[in-house]
Amino acid sequence: MDVTTPEGRHAFIELLVNWSMCEDYQLGRDPTIVHLPDPGCWQIDCPNDTGRGIGTKTRRYYFNEVVCHADHLFGRHTRCFLAIDTEPTVDSPL
Numbered sequence: 793m794d795v796t797t798p799e800g801r802h803a804f805i806e807l808l809v810n811w812s813m814c815e816d817y818q819l820g821r822d823p824t825i826v827h828l829p830d831p832g833c834w835q836i837d838c839p840n841d842t843g844r845g846i847g848t849k850t851r852r853y854y855f856n857e858v859v860c861h862a863d864h865l866f867g868r869h870t871r872c873f874l875a876i877d878t879e880p881t882v883d884s885p886l
Contacts, residue, residue: 831880832880836873853877 793807794800824837833856840851853875860872 828854830882833880835871836875851877852879859860 793803797815808848809835826835827833828835831854835852836855837850838849839854840849853873854877855873855875859874
């Protein structure tokens with residue numbers, strides 16, 4: 793995209809407009825991960841096929857350390873967390 797040409801500027805503006813019309817999930821937002829400020833950790837709901845946990849469809853984990861970020865060279869934006877399935881409290885953090 794060459795923004796010094798009229799076609800390049802048109803393509804750039806078109807890109808900005810399309811981004812502004814995207815839903816959150818299309819921009820990479822993951823609704824299964826939520827930050828918990830009190831214990832200072834993250835909560836993630838994962839698919840569960842064992843029937844244990846919050847419901848038969850999800851199981852909740854907690855983490856505060858990311859081993860592999862989504863911007864890592866390998867894994868096609870895979871993230872890796874060190875997580876536990878016991879809910880931490882302010883008195884007993886991760």
